[in-house]
Structures are given as C-alpha cells and as structure tokens.
Amino acid sequence: MNYIKINNASVEFPIFDAQNRSIKSEIMKLGKRGIISSDSNGKHVTIKSLDSVSLSLEHGDKLGLIGNNGAGKSTLLKLISGIYEPSKGSITRKGKIVPLLDIALGMDDDSTGYQNIKLRGLLLGMTPAEIDSKRLEIAEFTELEDYLNLPIRTYSMGMRIRLAFAISTAVDPDVLLLDEVIGTGDASFIQKAEKRFNELKDRAKVIVLASHDNAVIRRICNKTAWLEGGKIKMIGETETIMREYEKCC
Template identity: 50%
Template sequence: MASIELTDVSVSFPVYSASTRSLKNRLMQSATGGQIRADAGGNRISVVEALQNINLSLRDGERVGLIGHNGAGKTTLLRVLGGIYEPNCGRVALQGSTVPLFDISLGMDQESTGYENIMLRGLFLGLTRRQIRAQMDEIAEFTELGDFLNLPIRTYSAGMQMRLAFAISTSVAPDILLLDEGIGTSDAAFLQKAGERLQRFTEQVSIIVLSSHDDELISSMCEKSVLMEHGQIIAAGPTEDILSEYRAKYGLSCIASGRSIITP
C-alpha cells in the first residue's frame, strides 16, 4: 500500500553575495515564502529556509491539497516528495511508485526523437523497456504528432513538446501522483482530451498531492488540505475548513480559478 511520511523535514538554499544587501533581503523576505537569515558560519551568505520542520503523514486513498500564497513552500514540498530536492534535515519515507506532473519534461532530451524520448521519459519514471514498448503505440496516437515523432524534439513547438511529455507521463498510473495546476496548454482542441485522460489517470492512483490556487479544483479533488505559510504547515484538516481559514487570513472572498487541464 502507498504511503508518505515526512518527519521534521527542512530545506534551505544558500544565496551567495547577498548578505550585504540588507534592503533587498528585507524586500525579498516580505515577498517570498522562505525565511531569510545570515549563515551561522559567518561566511557572508544568506540562507533561504524554503521548508521548516514539515511533518506530513498520508495513507492509501488520500487526496490532499496544498494551499497557500505564492512562495509559501508548496512547490518546494512537491519537489521534495518527487525526489528532486534533498532535505537538509529530517526524514522522507515514500512507499510506492511516484510520478511528478509539475514538471513533465524531466528526463527528456532535446536532441532525441519523439519516439526515443518516449523510451527515455518512461525509464525516468521507473517503467521497464517492455512496459514502455507495450504503451508506445497508444502514447504516439494520443499525441497526434504523427511523423514528427521521428524528429528531434528541439524541432517541436512548446505545445507539441507538452503533448508528448503529458502523454508519456500519464501512460501508466503510479501509486503516488504529485500534481500542480500549472500543467496546461494553450491548445484548446487538446485541452478537453487531456483533461479526460488525466481524470481517468487520477482515478487509478492511490495517493494524490495537489498544489493549486483554484478553490473549486481543490474542493472537487481533495477531502483534506494543508495550509502553508513561509515554508511551514500552519493548519491541516478538511478542505473546506482550510479554504475558509485561508480566505479569512488573507481577506479573500474566493481563490481565483485558472485555466488548467485538471478538471473536476
């Protein structure tokens, strides 16, 4: 069974040559989620504390929303769960296969063809060559890229690359799915098709962690949510309670809805 267990997880990033810019540091701290402090070693380095003492426990069947202002730490937390960022301290324990859909182009090579990238991205996601070959025709058909799949993807438009990456990433459902509402496309004809595929895909997943500013999306997908601020989880509970707390805290009547291929 799938599970996620984070214990006292913290992530910080050094910012070199910034310690002397006190005014800029104060402005940055007011506009970003992480706390900024001087390096304890006296090396004139500023440190952005992106996550601080995160404790999170998720079990099979849970769908959890990450709520908070820009820079609250939601993306950093997703990247920790996806294995992209290594915590400075604390423990991350994930049981089950994990797919991040917040950066679907990871593991793709601009000089390789579309077909070669199906293999590369599939291997990056943990699939075997046999599994990828079994899905190859279905992925190719879904992209609607035709003969372009024989060309290097550097010749593709941004929309074409998105189609290919999305088709590969949603070909086999993982145990744990990490979602960001930023996945989207300006291609209106592809939007509905992608949304329907993603909905079927998410129904097969054991655990979903979704970062979003869209209250309708969060409410439709997640029974439970956490509220993040300055790299910390400040509240957790039923989604409607957390949304109400978020609106009250920031004086919002609602959270703006944005265009996304993720559909309720």
C-alpha cells in the same frame, strides 16, 4: 500503509552571495517574514523554504497544497519527490512516486518523438517492457502521426506539450505529484487532456497537488494543507481549510 511520512523536516538553501548589496536588501525584506536566518556577521545566510513540517500520506489521500507565493508548496513537492532531502528532520517514501512538476523535463531535442517516449518513460520509472506495451497508445493520443519519426526540435510548442503530456500520463503511479500542470494547448487538446488526467488520477493511490486555483483544489482533493512561511498553518478536510483560507487570502 504510509506512502509518505515526513517528520519535522526543514529544507534550507544557503545564499552564497548574500554580501551583494541588492541581494542584501531583498534578503532584509524576506527576513521580516521570518524565513531568513544568518550568522552573527551576516556572511552565511540561509533561506528556510520549509520549516519543521510533519505530514503523513496514506492510500486514498488526495492532498491539496495552498498558500501565497513563496509559501513553500513547490519545495514540499520536491521534498516528497526526492529532488530535495531535508536539511533537518526526516522523510520516508514508499511506492512509485511520479512527479509531474515540469512536463517537458527529460525531453531531448535531437531525438525523435518515438525515442523521447522511451527516454521520458524510463525517467518516470517505467520499465522497457511497459514502455513498449504503451508506445502505440501514447503515439495515438498525441495525434502527431509521422512527426513522431522526426527530431522534436522540429515541433511547435503545442506539439511538444502533447507528446510530453501523453508520456507523463501513461505511467501507473502510487504517489502522483502535481504542480499546476494542465492548461496549455488548443481547446480540443485540453478536453482530451482532462479526460486522460482524470484516468491517471484515479489510478494513483496518493495525490499531492499544489495550486492557486481554489476550484481545482476543491474538485480533486479530500485533504488540504495551507502553507505559510514554510510551515503548515492548517491541515484538514478540504472544505474546512478552504473556508478559513478564503476568509483571509
């Protein structure tokens, strides 16, 4: 069964103030990399973040996305998640897709920790019954105790990250999308977070992970796609692609 099937998809963004001088000079530079196009009078300029990408993901696929800054990795994750729809081509999505692209997204400052467990849980596609059954376990993982009854505007950054991470990793995804998530917090939390993250990734049927950390890609992914200028330059078994990538980048 294909969870994700992308057929010749492009994602484009119109640049409305392309006549502005400083933006224009930046656009000229990007144009040389082939991702900018404009009409004949230069008024309607578009950035092509993804260009004719085809890809299918099945049960067991753990796909790494690699490539330089601006290659299109985040755009591809957002296309898979449904944040973007293709301007050309098509995508079909099946199963529960959980994007962990911004772990603090959907948190409300004036709500308590417990209320945020519910809010973000719903946003990530959990049912109210599922949230209730996981509430205690999420609370315990955060170690925030009585703080969970206070509005999260009273939390430190580290406390917010603990809460957001605990909620995000309590879901049961079919397709898990990750954009360089872990790495913040104190040392003991990072250890705990890694263990929980490993459990989450084992529950997911498909993973797509964008990273600049080659060791992380090797550890997690069995397939890798190398993106360049919005196109898939190479895709295949991780070690084969990484060797080619490391030769030139």
